[in-house]
Amino acid sequence: MRPERARWLASRAGREALEGLGAGLEGLDPAGLAGRLRRTFPAEVAAALGEQLALRQRARERFGELPVMLYTAEGLEMMTHPLVARRRAARVAGLGLAAADLTCGLGGDLAALAGAGVEVLGVEREEATAVLAGANVRGRVARGDAARPPCDLQRLAVLVDPGRRRDGRRTFDPAAFSPPWGRCLELLRSARSGSLKGPPGLERGAVPGWCELEAVQVGRDLRELTLWAGEGAEPGLRRAVLLPGGYELDSRAPASGRVEPRLGRYLFDPESCVTRAGLVEQLAAALGAWRLDGQVAYLSSDTAARHPLSAAFEVLETVPFGVKRLRALLRARGWRPAEIRKRAFPVEPEALRRELGRLDGTPVTLVCTTVGGRRVAAICRAAREGRPEGSEGR
């Protein structure tokens, strides 16, 4: 977005024009919306208003209801999920420190911090984004470079969420983030306390031992690996977090290293936040289960158990893997694979579904994996017995 458009949107005239738009415009397709707005406004104003309406709609689709904000397409793409931002903000608020968000973008995290009662300063390099962030968050937003923060980090909780786009495309190389990952770590280390947001796929080697690590998931999506350091953080601690329930498991919990290449009556599939935080052994202990293989995250047991950070299944039947054999078994039992899960297995679920062809009957879950060097398919149904154990929702 050009800075002039951002400045107009953030101005009183822009705000009043946006607020004055009738509800009848929602749900119109882009061409219909542009036509309607051009009947009332000059072309540039109509384009600016139309863009905001379309981006608000996209924000609602991505995140559900959100406080009304001013957006850019790229800023919305990079914005922290509001549930994750609120959780982070609550933790920062617990420190009782003022906070600086050194890469504040449109202010997703910054707004959550301000909403949690934290005194905030936002820093943003890109001009239009900084203007909109200033309008979105009633705290102060300065245009500047995170690498040269306009504040004393030793007195503050800092937040760094580096840009992961280059030339309009996502980059997965931490050295190409903005600021680069190494610089982000220096900023985190020099602050009194702080949080650095990394992508879900961040290599564990990029997480230094002086940081605490959280793998944060919303629903089925792993959203980020968060590094915490300084005051309030425990170096080396790993935690899995599942939102919106607020379920947690961390590396202080008892662990079980039991491995047995045998499928018992129950099968457990840990949530991604558990595997990314390296907490499969802690989950195994909480469930009273064993690992099928030291390299694979599936767990099994002969007794029913539940944990909010794992899917739990009752195993109906297990067969050595082979498409023909599997198809014949499913047909004979009247089972239809409603869901196919796999770990350490070379066939993609969609390809397997195509190979199995059309099947009718009772919905089951097919779990494909390798146990003791042999490929197996377990036909399962969601476990119904057992009470949740382990972590508590917060």
Ligand SMILES: C[S@@+](CC[C@H](N)C(=O)[O-])C[C@H]1O[C@@H](n2cnc3c(N)ncnc32)[C@H](O)[C@@H]1O
């Ligand atoms: C991932 S976004 C932040 C999103 C934000 N956490 C939110 O929830 O809205 C990263 C932002 O950092 C900005 N940025 C990148 N490099 C920067 C730097 N060196 N100094 C300040 N801001 C920077 C980008 O322009 C982008 O807006």
